Amino acid sequence: MAPPSGCSLLVIGALGVFALDCFARAQKNSTLIFTKENTIRKCSCSADIRDCDYSLANLMCSCKTVLPFAVEQTSYNDHLTIWFTDTSALGPLLNFTLVRDLKLSLCSANILPTEYLAICGLKRLRISTEAKHPSPEQSLLIHDGGERESREKPMLLHQGWQTCMSISFLDMALFNRESSLKSYSIANSASMASNFPYFSYFRTFPVLSNKNYVVTFIY
Ligand SMILES: *[C@@H]1O[C@H](CO)[C@@H](O)[C@H](O)[C@H]1NC(C)=O
Numbered sequence: 142m143a144p145p146s147g148c149s150l151l152v153i154g155a156l157g158v159f160a161l162d163c164f165a166r167a168q169k170n171s172t173l174i175f176t177k178e179n180t181i182r183k184c185s186c187s188a189d190i191r192d193c194d195y196s197l198a199n200l201m202c203s204c205k206t207v208l209p210f211a212v213e214q215t216s217y218n219d220h221l222t223i224w225f226t227d228t229s230a231l232g233p234l235l236n237f238t239l240v241r242d243l244k245l246s247l248c249s250a251n252i253l254p255t256e257y258l259a260i261c262g263l264k265r266l267r268i269s270t271e272a273k274h275p276s277p278e279q280s281l282l283i284h285d286g287g288e289r290e291s292r293e294k295p296m297l298l299h300q301g302w303q304t305c306m307s308i309s310f311l312d313m314a315l316f317n318r319e320s321s322l323k324s325y326s327i328a329n330s331a332s333m334a335s336n337f338p339y340f341s342y343f344r345t346f347p348v349l350s351n352k353n354y355v356v357t358f359i360y
């Protein structure tokens with residue numbers, strides 16, 4: 142048999158890289174954060190864990206206890222799941238972070254006040270409130286000029302909140318309701334603060350360098 146030519150070696154090499162790439166993708170873990178008894182646990186899970194099953198998560202995932210300031214101001218490019226019991230625990234974890242695919246599970250029967258969480262770059266939101274009322278998980282897709290967003294993704298990830306192209310305001314009180322998730326998006330938000338004089342959040346928010354961001358209210 143003739144020795145393989147340079148060309149076929151190249152093909153084999155490329156296939157190898159492709160296979161490795163697929164393997165790495167299949168192995169990709171998701172991030173799960175939960176708060177329990179005043180501690181924050183951050184886990185990397187290879188399997189889906191049933192909502193609010195803390196002991197299963199501790200068993201199946203690779204988890205560590207993190208300090209509150211260590212999880213602040215981060216960005217998550219893939220799935221992030223958070224199990225929480227009240228707004229005060231969720232705020233420091235999520236307010237002003239960049240998350241593309243978020244799942245929030247309320248693991249208590251607490252009534253949540255109307256308070257808004259600001260999330261940058263949110264594409265998909267799933268919520269579950271099983272501990273409160275037995276309803277199926279809900280999911281919402283947010284479309285907002287996705288092409289522009291994906292082109293600017295690397296810049297966005299490195300510079301964080303300041304360069305945010307789309308902001309979602311999540312009304313925490315939606316967890317009290319059994320009605321379905323709704324959203325409302327507004328593009329070209331340059332005059333947002335004057336268009337929504339009663340939405341005081343625009344005054345307290347950190348200034349964004351980009352003036353044409355898209356705002357989505359989720360309620
Ligand atoms: C993926 O999750 C498993 C547990 O489900 C863990 O043992 C492993 O270290 C994780 N891998 C990475 C890269 O975090």
Ligand SMILES: *[C@@H]1O[C@H](CO)[C@@H](O)[C@H](O)[C@H]1NC(C)=O
Binds near residue numbers: 228257346
């Ligand atoms: C998020 O931050 C804004 C501005 O500081 C604040 O008004 C709001 O209450 C925070 N939301 C939560 C859920 O903590």
